[in-house]
Amino acid sequence: MNVTSRRNARRRHAASPNSAKKRIFRQKGVTKTRIAAVLKHVPWNTVELENLNPLLQRQFVVGSGIMLARVLLKKGCIVPEHSHVNEQLTYILEGALKFWIDGREIVVKAGEVLTIPPNMPHRAEALVDTVDLDVFNPPRADWIDKTDEYLRSN
CATH class of the missing domain: 2.60.120.10 (Jelly Rolls)
Structure with a gap:
C-alpha cells in the first residue's frame, strides 16, 4: 500500500464516528456497553x-x-x-x-x-x-x- 492509499484509508476510518469510538475503547482496554437512554426535555x-x-x-x-x-x-x-x-x-x-x-x-x-x-x-x-x-x-x-x-x- 502506497502512502496515498494509507492516508485515504486513515481518512475513511476517521470519518466514521462509530469506528473512532470503538478504536478508542479498544486502546484503553474497555469493553463498550450501551445503556438504553431516553431523550428528555424537562422544564x-x-x-x-x-x-x-x-x-x-x-x-x-x-x-x-x-x-x-x-x-x-x-x-x-x-x-x-x-x-x-x-x-x-x-x-x-x-x-x-x-x-x-x-x-x-x-x-x-x-x-x-x-x-x-x-x-x-x-x-x-x-x-x-x-x-x-x-x-x-x-x-x-x-x-x-x-x-x-x-x-x-x-
Whole structure:
C-alpha cells in the first residue's frame, strides 16, 4: 500500500464516528456497553418541588446514569454530615454554601464549583439563601426512593 492509499484509508476510518469510538475503547482496554437512554426535555417548572424541611427544597431529573438536582436552601439550612457512593459536582447559581470536608472549611460562592469524590463525608450550611445545581453519578437511589432521612429530619 502506497502512502496515498494509507492516508485515504486513515481518512475513511476517521470519518466514521462509530469506528473512532470503538478504536478508542479498544486502546484503553474497555469493553463498550450501551445503556438504553431516553431523550428528555424537562422544564424545571414541570418537576416536582419537594419540601424536605422548612429550609430545604429540591427538584431532580434522572438520566440513565446521571442525576441533576436543583437544590434551594434558605439561610441557615444545615445539610448534616453524610457520604454516598456517588461522585458529586456542586455548582452554586446564587448564594453561598460552607462545606466541612476532610477537616477543611470550604466556602463555595455563586459561579463556583465543588467536586466531591465518592464516599467522602461532608456537611454544608447555607450562608445566605442559596440555589445550587448538584450532579450525581450514578443517580442517588436514596433521593429517588425517598429514604434520605438525614435531609428530612431538620
